Amino acid sequence: xxxxxxxxxxxxxxxxxxxxxxxxxxxxxxxxxxxxxxxxxxxxxxxxxxxxxxxxxxxxxxxxxxxxxxxxxxxxxxxxxxxxxxxxxxxxxxxxxxxxxxxxxxxxxxxxxxxxxxxxxxxxxxxxxxxxxxxxxxxxxxxxxxxxxxxxxxxxxxxxxxxxxxxxxxxxxxxxxxxxxxxxxxxxx
Numbered sequence: 718x719x720x721x722x723x724x725x726x727x728x729x730x731x732x733x734x735x736x737x738x739x740x741x742x743x744x745x746x747x748x749x750x751x752x753x754x755x756x757x758x759x760x761x762x763x764x765x766x767x768x769x770x771x772x773x774x775x776x777x778x779x780x781x782x783x784x785x786x787x788x789x790x791x792x793x794x795x796x797x798x799x800x801x802x803x804x805x806x807x808x809x810x811x812x813x814x815x816x817x818x819x820x821x822x823x824x825x826x827x828x829x830x831x832x833x834x835x836x837x838x839x840x841x842x843x844x845x846x847x848x849x850x851x852x853x854x855x856x857x858x859x860x861x862x863x864x865x866x867x868x869x870x871x872x873x874x875x876x877x878x879x880x881x882x883x884x885x886x887x888x889x890x891x892x893x894x895x896x897x898x899x900x901x902x903x904x905x906x
Contacts, residue, residue, distance in 0.1 A: 720770030794893040795824035800880040809870035841886030
């Protein structure tokens with residue numbers, strides 16, 4: 718945890734008491750760190766997280782010095798931060814898809830009150846192609862393990878550019894819904 722510093726709106730710098738990859742620890746996840754501890758308050762909430770120690774990514778990239786000034790609080794619900802295009806696995810291939818999109822959310826995601834994501838959540842997601850056309854996703858491939866990842870099946874013959882999530886599509890662990898959010902769809906590196 719000492720590799721991270723959380724700075725509050727009021728300027729207080731705090732070190733987390735725990736930094737973990739849990740619960741997103743599958744081989745194709747391992748991209749988000751959950752920080753816990755006394756990291757601000759309602760009156761002086763966190764404003765920035767910075768890597769101050771010698772922290773390396775799995776690929777060896779030095780992460781020292783990176784920071785974010787976008788802090789998602791539970792009151793704002795989860796925020797979509799990454800949409801990665803991957804080859805379809807069996808579930809998506811069975812739906813006629815050749816690709817799936819792994820979504821990384823800031824904050825754990827589920828349906829309302831912790832329910833499994835289903836039809837309503839799928840309908841809240843729209844894939845925008847490179848020509849600006851809108852396409853529904855075919856189905857979810859992976860969900861239900863309580864982390865911040867969802868995987869959905871992309872429609873065939875679509876070159877994705879952006880993934881959009883309308884307001885109130887998914888919910889965080891305290892049952893706050895997301896705001897409208899969108900990210901560029903990127904290929905797996």
